[in-house]
Amino acid sequence: MSILFRYILCSFAIPATMCFLGLCSLTLLFMSFDLIGACFDPKSAVTFTVAMDFIGGTLSMYLEWLLPAVFLLSTLYTMWQFCRHSELIAMRAGGIGMMTITAPIVLTAILAAAFSFFNTEYIKPEAAARAMIIKNSDFRATGRDPLKGRAYFEPMGRFRIVIGEFDPSAPETLHDVRVTFFREDGSQSVSYSAPEARWLDQEWWLQGGVKATYYNELDEIIEPPEGVASHFTVKQLYNVNISPRQIVVQNSDAEFASAADRRINRKERNYTGLTRRQKHEDSYATYNHYAAPFSIILVTLFAIPAGIASGRQSVFKGILLALGMFLMYYAITALAMMLSNNGWIKPALAVMLPSIIFGASAFILFKKLR
Numbered sequence: 001m002s003i004l005f006r007y008i009l010c011s012f013a014i015p016a017t018m019c020f021l022g023l024c025s026l027t028l029l030f031m032s033f034d035l036i037g038a039c040f041d042p043k044s045a046v047t048f049t050v051a052m053d054f055i056g057g058t059l060s061m062y063l064e065w066l067l068p069a070v071f072l073l074s075t076l077y078t079m080w081q082f083c084r085h086s087e088l089i090a091m092r093a094g095g096i097g098m099m100t101i102t103a104p105i106v107l108t109a110i111l112a113a114a115f116s117f118f119n120t121e122y123i124k125p126e127a128a129a130r131a132m133i134i135k136n137s138d139f140r141a142t143g144r145d146p147l148k149g150r151a152y153f154e155p156m157g158r159f160r161i162v163i164g165e166f167d168p169s170a171p172e173t174l175h176d177v178r179v180t181f182f183r184e185d186g187s188q189s190v191s192y193s194a195p196e197a198r199w200l201d202q203e204w205w206l207q208g209g210v211k212a213t214y215y216n217e218l219d220e221i222i223e224p225p226e227g228v229a230s231h232f233t234v235k236q237l238y239n240v241n242i243s244p245r246q247i248v249v250q251n252s253d254a255e256f257a258s259a260a261d262r263r264i265n266r267k268e269r270n271y272t273g274l275t276r277r278q279k280h281e282d283s284y285a286t287y288n289h290y291a292a293p294f295s296i297i298l299v300t301l302f303a304i305p306a307g308i309a310s311g312r313q314s315v316f317k318g319i320l321l322a323l324g325m326f327l328m329y330y331a332i333t334a335l336a337m338m339l340s341n342n343g344w345i346k347p348a349l350a351v352m353l354p355s356i357i358f359g360a361s362a363f364i365l366f367k368k369l370r
Contacts, residue, residue: 004096009104011081016074016108023066024059031058038139046139053143057131060124061256064116064292068299071109072326075300078105079307088308098366102304109300113293120289121258126169128256146175152247155268157182159240161197161247168252171244172199177206179237188215192235199244206235259289276343283347284340291351298358299326305365329358 035054038044059066082088082101091101130143147168152161164176174197181189195208210232216222224230249261250268257265266282274282306321333354340350 004091004100005104008078008101009108012074012078012105012108015077016070019074019077020066020070023069027062027066028055028058034135035139041139044139045142047142049144050134050139050142053127054131054134054139057127057129057134057143060119060127061131063119063124067112067116068295068326071112071296071300072303072323075105075303076307079304083308105300105304106297109297113296116293116296117290120292121260125252125256125258125261129168129253132253132256144169147251150247150251152242152250154242157186161240163247166247168248171248173197174247179206179240181239183217185217187217188219190214192237194235197237204237204240204242206232206237209233210235259286262286262289277341280341280343280347284337284350287348287351288337291355294355295329298329298355298362301362302358302365305362325358325361329354332357 032055035046035051038046079088082091088101092098133141134143146165147163148165150163150166152163154160159179159181161174162178162180163174166174176195177197178191178193179197180191183189191213192206192210193213194206194210197204197206199205212224212228212230212232212235214222214224214228214230245261246264246268249257249264252261254262254265262282262285266286269278269282302325306325336345336350336353339345340347345353
């Protein structure tokens with residue numbers, strides 16, 4: 001790593017870190033009034049773990065919005081400082097190209113975009129859901145308690161699973177389970193109830209003593225067919241071809257779902273008959289899940305020339321330019337989403353449209369740099 005690379009990276013990392021910590025602190029300040037009040041409520045379940053779960057889950061929800069703002073402000077400041085102290089002129093006079101000068105900042109933005117995607121795919125689904133459980137319960141739930149009174153409805157109506165309790169972080173084991181199979185006319189065929197169901201070797205097994213209840217076409221309980229038992233020690237559910245993850249997805253908030261979970265949810269919802277608008281909304285949300293982290297790189301690319309302009313001409317002009325483009329980016333994003341949801345443009349094009357417009361704008365601004 002060259003001395004120049006380390007110097008530019010350090011010059012950028014310090015304001016970026018301070019900006020990140022500042023924006024996170026402001027976010028937590030506005031979101032933590034309820035937490036502070038709950039600390040004085042004797043009925044609340046606030047402990048250090050609960051507080052950290054709430055804070056971490058809150059930050060995971062807003063991280064994809066905070067990081068673009070962090071890179072916008074810190075890039076503006078860094079480039080303005082280079083121009084203000086004539087360092088940029090010295091580097092350019094020494095034959096160093098703009099790509100070399102801005103490489104540390106752009107590479108950092110790429111790493112931040114990767115981290116943002118990792119957050120939305122692997123951290124946010126569980127952390128944000130836990131934070132919302134804590135908040136919605138007025139801090140009387142820990143967010144780590146097992147979910148109670150849940151169910152899974154097979155999209156084609158072949159069976160239904162009623163679950164007394166299960167842990168979303170370990171859905172391979174379900175407690176107090178009742179599995180009901182239905183005939184094609186919608187009437188119940190047979191129900192199996194057991195204290196526990198476990199996912200073993202890609203199959204569901206009822207354990208702990210299984211009771212079978214049989215029904216006729218009028219949903220009346222009847223005696224077991226001849227040669228068929230009504231009680232089992234264990235029972236393999238051959239026809240329940242769903243994974244534990246599908247149960248978790250159906251009992252989770254789609255707003256926090258990962259891209260993989262969105263695909264599962266979309267596949268199941270297709271069987272129930274999605275409207276055209278719902279299909280467009282699902283497609284846009286899935287594509288945007290991949291595109292959203294790219295906004296960090298995009299914001300950084302047009303903040304670099306804006307920061308140089310502010311250093312050479314006026315700080316106010318550069319800041320206004322960058323902030324204006326930043327707000328316009330999200331305005332066009334909202335407009336594209338509306339057009340996509342109404343079916344006027346394809347969801348994939350709607351997701352790419354803001355990036356195409358502002359990527360071209362950033363390229364033009366770079367070309368104008370001398």
